[in-house]
Amino acid sequence: MSRVGSDSGFVSGNSGGLFDDNGNPIVTADTEFGASPLGIAARSQALYFLPNPSFNILPPDPAAPIVDNANALPYWSVEDLSEGRIVATTVFDETAQTWALEIDPTAGSASDSIAIKTRSYLLNDSNFDLRQKALASLEKVNAYAGSSEWALTLGAEYFDAANTSLSAFTIGTAADNATWTSLSGFTTSGTAIVNAAAQYVDLTFTLTTTAAVTSTVKVHINSILLQTSTAGGGGASSFLVTETFTSSDTWTRPTGVEYLVAVIGLSGGGGGQGGTASVVTSGFSGNTNYGGHPGVYALLRDIYIGDQSTISIGVGAGGVGGVGGTAIRGGATTAPVAPGDGGATTFGSYLTCNTASVGTAQGTASGVVTTPTPFANTVVATLAETQTATTVRANSYWQTNDFSSLPYQSLTPLAGQDGEAGIASAGTTGTAGGTSVISGATGQNAGGRTLGGAGGAAGFIAGRGGRSSIVRVDNSGGYAYQGTALASGTATIYYAGSAQAGAGGGGGAAVFGTRAVSTNIYVKGGNGGSAAANSGSGGGAGGPATIGGTAYPAGSSGTAIGGNGGNGGNGFVIIAYVA
Numbered sequence: 001m002s003r004v005g006s007d008s009g010f011v012s013g014n015s016g017g018l019f020d021d022n023g024n025p026i027v028t029a030d031t032e033f034g035a036s037p038l039g040i041a042a043r044s045q046a047l048y049f050l051p052n053p054s055f056n057i058l059p060p061d062p063a064a065p066i067v068d069n070a071n072a073l074p075y076w077s078v079e080d081l082s083e084g085r086i087v088a089t090t091v092f093d094e095t096a097q098t099w100a101l102e103i104d105p106t107a108g109s110a111s112d113s114i115a116i117k118t119r120s121y122l123l124n125d126s127n128f129d130l131r132q133k134a135l136a137s138l139e140k141v142n143a144y145a146g147s148s149e150w151a152l153t154l155g156a157e158y159f160d161a162a163n164t165s166l167s168a169f170t171i172g173t174a175a176d177n178a179t180w181t182s183l184s185g186f187t188t189s190g191t192a193i194v195n196a197a198a199q200y201v202d203l204t205f206t207l208t209t210t211a212a213v214t215s216t217v218k219v220h221i222n223s224i225l226l227q228t229s230t231a232g233g234g235g236a237s238s239f240l241v242t243e244t245f246t247s248s249d250t251w252t253r254p255t256g257v258e259y260l261v262a263v264i265g266l267s268g269g270g271g272g273q274g275g276t277a278s279v280v281t282s283g284f285s286g287n288t289n290y291g292g293h294p295g296v297y298a299l300l301r302d303i304y305i306g307d308q309s310t311i312s313i314g315v316g317a318g319g320v321g322g323v324g325g326t327a328i329r330g331g332a333t334t335a336p337v338a339p340g341d342g343g344a345t346t347f348g349s350y351l352t353c354n355t356a357s358v359g360t361a362q363g364t365a366s367g368v369v370t371t372p373t374p375f376a377n378t379v380v381a382t383l384a385e386t387q388t389a390t391t392v393r394a395n396s397y398w399q400t401n402d403f404s405s406l407p408y409q410s411l412t413p414l415a416g417q418d419g420e421a422g423i424a425s426a427g428t429t430g431t432a433g434g435t436s437v438i439s440g441a442t443g444q445n446a447g448g449r450t451l452g453g454a455g456g457a458a459g460f461i462a463g464r465g466g467r468s469s470i471v472r473v474d475n476s477g478g479y480a481y482q483g484t485a486l487a488s489g490t491a492t493i494y495y496a497g498s499a500q501a502g503a504g505g506g507g508g509a510a511v512f513g514t515r516a517v518s519t520n521i522y523v524k525g526g527n528g529g530s531a532a533a534n535s536g537s538g539g540g541a542g543g544p545a546t547i548g549g550t551a552y553p554a555g556s557s558g559t560a561i562g563g564n565g566g567n568g569g570n571g572f573v574i575i576a577y578v579a
Contacts, residue, residue: 082112156187258306268316274336275542275562291465292538296367316343324562417529419452422510456503465538466506502535504566507543521558531569539566
């Protein structure tokens, strides 16, 4: 019986490649420049863990619907439960000069589905602690803004050598009325390791309709990549994993992870002070009020946690804004209620971030970080506000000790809310917003009000809440001017407030001044804006409210109510590790 081995005579007389059943090369014998000893399927399997991840190994008729055993897509299977209403084909992208898999559900009925699946094999045992991630590049064809009619999911299911299912997990979902360019994530729940008995994993795209399809949206799957990592972190393909906590929780140490690259904490921002209220017989009286302090930030690096199974996480809540004071003509005056401090953020016994008291004056630090040595920490604090005779700038900002940009940040909160305008009216109520109303004797204000400052810019870094305005504010978030006489006209605009990310704007003042007898005067300072969620920023201060004027006449009546302070933003914890 003849054998095929390493006999030189046989090799010299027989030279050729190895082809699949469609005639595509798997191994080639060509040694010229630019040639590859491996065909597309083998190269893709080695690089991307999948044999046909970019769909460039085509079915017999690329333009026809993909059907198993009739027009099969190599290395993929198709299960059509739509009776042909959902169609899968391959399409060529002229710009990218590559092929993609198109799924067209435009003729789908309710509860139709199609599943397109490929398989990857593993070399796995209990010593490796493998984790895997999948990344699929997608393109949405046409637009749709109505109620969702279908969704595409990417899922992973692991099997042992006996074809027994070990785990199944949905990696991601793309809805027809949403914006997306990819589906990506771990192939196991909660970044868990792959079951040591797993021998292969099936990756499946499933498109399911929830209603009769009326839109023209289709999806192109451009390519899919599977990555593998070991928990030891020695391999070049190990994953840097970040987990973000926006509420208190318990963190369970993943199998094989013994060190944390970093832990980042930010405490909750303080609430803004409530506005003062007053009734005066001459001039103008009012106090600017401070916005809430931002939380304190800390970074710990290279922490050994191999002796822990779980670690408790505390995320500081934002402080509640203070309630404004009240003043009644001929009656009692009450002071504003003190606002609440931002809550502490903790990571076990390794880190505590405490926000400073919300009522502290300008120039103080954000708070205090407590951590056992030798863990390095970097505290970011607000710096002093500056003040001149005509201009006040209350822009709190951060200073970093040993890095130029904040690492591992994955939160981008919205801007803080704007402060509200003051209300001043000779009736029982007034309307917010608008410019000052000038009436009565020449040169005297009757119903003046100022606009509240805009909230801080969108972004990550915490800022102090805007101070309240007494006369006018620009749109930077708070404070203005503390005058000794009732202002008139628009000659001077005073600037200030925190324009840092996420901070709430300060409330606008409300003043009503007259020499004539006036009754049922209603004066309300604008409320301070609340900080953005999980920004660690402070809430804006409430605006003051004053009824007064030169020789305030007897017989006048009314109520002044200071604006409420805005709420501070919650903090967060971010954990980074290699897995």
